[in-house]
Amino acid sequence: GQQVMQIPQYQHVQEGEDFTTYCNSSTTLSNIQWYKQRPGGHPVFLIQLVKSGEVKKQKRLTFQFGEAKKNSSLHITATQTTDVGTYFCAGRTGNQFYFGTGTSLTVIP
Amino acid sequence: SQTIHQWPATLVQPVGSPLSLECTVEGTSNPNLYWYRQAAGRGLQLLFYSVGIGQISSEVPQNLSASRPQDRQFILSSKKLLLSDSGFYLCAWRQGLNTEAFFGQGTRLTVV
Numbered sequence: 001g002q003q004v005m006q007i008p009q010y011q012h013v014q015e016g017e018d019f020t021t022y023c024n025s026s027t028t029l030s031n032i033q034w035y036k037q038r039p040g041g042h043p044v045f046l047i048q049l050v051k052s053g054e055v056k057k058q059k060r061l062t063f064q065f066g067e068a069k070k071n072s073s074l075h076i077t078a079t080q081t082t083d084v085g086t087y088f089c090a091g092r093t094g095n096q097f098y099f100g101t102g103t104s105l106t107v108i109p
Numbered sequence: 110s111q112t113i114h115q116w117p118a119t120l121v122q123p124v125g126s127p128l129s130l131e132c133t134v135e136g137t138s139n140p141n142l143y144w145y146r147q148a149a150g151r152g153l154q155l156l157f158y159s160v161g162i163g164q165i166s167s168e169v170p171q172n173l174s175a176s177r178p179q180d181r182q183f184i185l186s187s188k189k190l191l192l193s194d195s196g197f198y199l200c201a202w203r204q205g206l207n208t209e210a211f212f213g214q215g216t217r218l219t220v221v
Contacts, residue, residue, distance in 0.1 A: 006152075030207075031207060033209060033210070035210075041214075041215075042199055042212040042213065042214055042215050043153070043199070043210075043212050044212070045209035045210065045211070048207070048209065050207075088152065088153065090210070092206065092207075095206060096155070096158070097155075097210070098155070099145070099152055099153035099154075099155070100152060101151070101152035102151070102152045102153075
């Protein structure tokens with residue numbers, strides 16, 4: 001069945017360090033979305049990537065969609081304590097989105 | 110504007126008891142509706158989705174069921190809860206397949 005894996009599962013960084021989470025699918029995706037879930041909260045949409053090789057930026061966040069549309073990454077430059085949370089990718093195959101396993105980010109002040 | 114309501118926020122239920130979680134969406138029509146479960150420290154597992162009234166698709170066989178009695182109402186049920194049903198249940202909606210998903214606040218269910 002469809003699987004979307006994310007690595008790492010957990011990441012602890014010192015405030016100011018960079019952070020990257022990777023998302024890999026076993027099948028080609030139509031598009032991919034990224035969400036952030038703060039501790040105790042619900043996932044909130046960040047961005048959607050559609051085109052092969054697409055790169056989008058939101059301030060310190062950079063999102064990439066792989067050329068083969070099977071992988072994606074989220075990179076945060078100079079992390080801040082407000083970046084704490086779990087980051088999920090969600091890849092669309094057919095009529096369904098499948099969420100990745102998530103990467104939990106802890107930022108140490 | 111559109112809003113999604115999910116209740117209750119927390120629930121403690123004994124093993125073998127029934128379950129009913131409700132989710133409603135306001136400000137839109139014919140949304141795609143979803144129920145997810147998130148075990149502690151884990152990802153989002155899709156349980157059910159619905160593209161219209163009375164249309165339910167199940168992703169994972171289990172002792173849970175879902176119903177959509179009205180266009181903007183989605184209900185998650187169980188006749189007899191198991192300990193393994195504990196988790197964080199999230200309702201979500203999206204308007205189309207290429208749009209973002211909006212999540213409810215979630216229900217933290219503990220089965221004791």
